[in-house]
Amino acid sequence: MISREKLTEALSKLQFGTHQQPLVNWLSETELSDTACRLVFSFPWPCKSQWEGLSQRIAVAIDELVEHRDLTIEFAISVPQLAIKAERPLVAGVKNIILVASGKGGVGKSTTTVNLALALQAEGAKVGVLDADIYGPSIPTMLGVAEGTRPKVQASKHFEPVVAAGLQTMSLGYLTTEKTPAVWRGPMASGALMQILEQTLWDDLDYLIVDMPPGTGDIQLTVAQKMAVSGAVIVTTPQDIALLDAKKAIEMFAKVNIPIVGLVENMSIHTCSACGHQEAIFGSDGGERLAATYDAKLLAKLPLSLAIRQSADAGENLMASSGAEQQAYQALALRCGEEVAMMPLASMPEFVLLDD
Numbered sequence: 332m333i334s335r336e337k338l339t340e341a342l343s344k345l346q347f348g349t350h351q352q353p354l355v356n357w358l359s360e361t362e363l364s365d366t367a368c369r370l371v372f373s374f375p376w377p378c379k380s381q382w383e384g385l386s387q388r389i390a391v392a393i394d395e396l397v398e399h400r401d402l403t404i405e406f407a408i409s410v411p412q413l414a415i416k417a418e419r420p421l422v423a424g425v426k427n428i429i430l431v432a433s434g435k436g437g438v439g440k441s442t443t444t445v446n447l448a449l450a451l452q453a454e455g456a457k458v459g460v461l462d463a464d465i466y467g468p469s470i471p472t473m474l475g476v477a478e479g480t481r482p483k484v485q486a487s488k489h490f491e492p493v494v495a496a497g498l499q500t501m502s503l504g505y506l507t508t509e510k511t512p513a514v515w516r517g518p519m520a521s522g523a524l525m526q527i528l529e530q531t532l533w534d535d536l537d538y539l540i541v542d543m544p545p546g547t548g549d550i551q552l553t554v555a556q557k558m559a560v561s562g563a564v565i566v567t568t569p570q571d572i573a574l575l576d577a578k579k580a581i582e583m584f585a586k587v588n589i590p591i592v593g594l595v596e597n598m599s600i601h602t603c604s605a606c607g608h609q610e611a612i613f614g615s616d617g618g619e620r621l622a623a624t625y626d627a628k629l630l631a632k633l634p635l636s637l638a639i640r641q642s643a644d645a646g647e648n649l650m651a652s653s654g655a656e657q658q659a660y661q662a663l664a665l666r667c668g669e670e671v672a673m674m675p676l677a678s679m680p681e682f683v684l685l686d687d
């Protein structure tokens with residue numbers, strides 16, 4: 332005979348996610364009758380691509396209990412808001428702010444921001460991107476936003492985000508022109524950034540991914556300190572010089588008590604499209620070594636690839652393709668979402684988990 336207890340027992344044998352937690356942790360609804368069995372699982376991070384496989388695993392695990400009943404398995408996503416207890420104010424309409432940073436310029440921070448955002452969205456989250464790279468806002472181009480696009484202004488004080496590829500975006504690039512490039516000095520730059528962060532009408536975002544300016548100077552420090560941030564993702568290449576700068580970025584965030592969600596090793600391996608030969612052009616295992624030094628997680632190793640460069644240049648959505656690159660960003664998004672969701676479980680007293 333089917334019972335809730337037996338169901339839970341059978342389901343507790345299944346694990347899910349990198350942390351291999353019991354799937355039953357996310358069982359949010361159970362309906363049992365003589366003719367039907369309906370289960371609803373609600374996940375705190377976006378993971379749509381996993382649902383089909385999960386559904387099959389669940390059906391096999393409870394097959395004997397379900398017998399002749401109609402089995403319905405449903406999945407939902409409910410990303411919790413991670414908030415800092417401290418005085419930093421939350422940004423309206425945003426549940427989690429994730430900073431994407433690098434010590435060194437040109438390591439692929441903006442490319443990672445865009446593709447991480449698109450991949451989180453493909454996994455079922457509502458995502459926005461704030462282009463805070465004042466030295467060269469490149470997010471609009473990478474998302475195919477037409478040159479000269481300006482955000483709509485509401486009541487003379489709020490910006491409506493520019494929606495591109497389904498993402499809510501805001502960039503200093505929308506507010507400056509080639510003739511009036513932004514020549515920002517420290518306080519002015521961080522002031523302008525905070526202003527566009529707070530004056531944009533973000534609409535119910537699970538994640539706002541912020542493309543930080545490269546470096547670890549005053550602007551980065553001020554912005555990081557003023558935002559109520561869930562965590563930072565550090566992008567580096569495996570090259571020694573980039574790793575050195577990534578260390579500075581990790582230490583900067585430690586100083587202002589911002590947890591590191593994890594590291595991304597970009598431009599990791601290159602596979603020759605003609606012969607398939609693989610080469611570690613910028614060196615190998617730098618990400619692993621850095622992660623080990625700081626006891627941080629290596630979220631992903633992303634390939635150095637023509638498809639990544641071309642999609643960024645052309646403003647095309649790489650998640651609409653189905654190659655190894657799309658899979659690499661999908662894996663990054665799944666891992667990143669999970670790590671953010673798991674954060675309250677770690678020993679970080681300055682964080683509280685708020686229910687919806």
Ligand SMILES: Nc1ncnc2c1ncn2[C@@H]1O[C@H](COP(=O)(O)OP(=O)(O)OP(=O)(O)O)[C@@H](O)[C@H]1O
Pocket residue numbers: 433435436437438439440441442443464467469545597598599633634635636637639640641643644
């Ligand atoms: N994994 C990758 N494979 C191939 N090309 C890449 C990859 N990542 C980034 N690029 C390319 O490298 C260049 C620099 O990338 P990007 O602008 O994302 O770096 P960044 O760290 O944000 O730079 P900046 O310091 O200027 O803000 C771009 O031309 C981008 O298309």
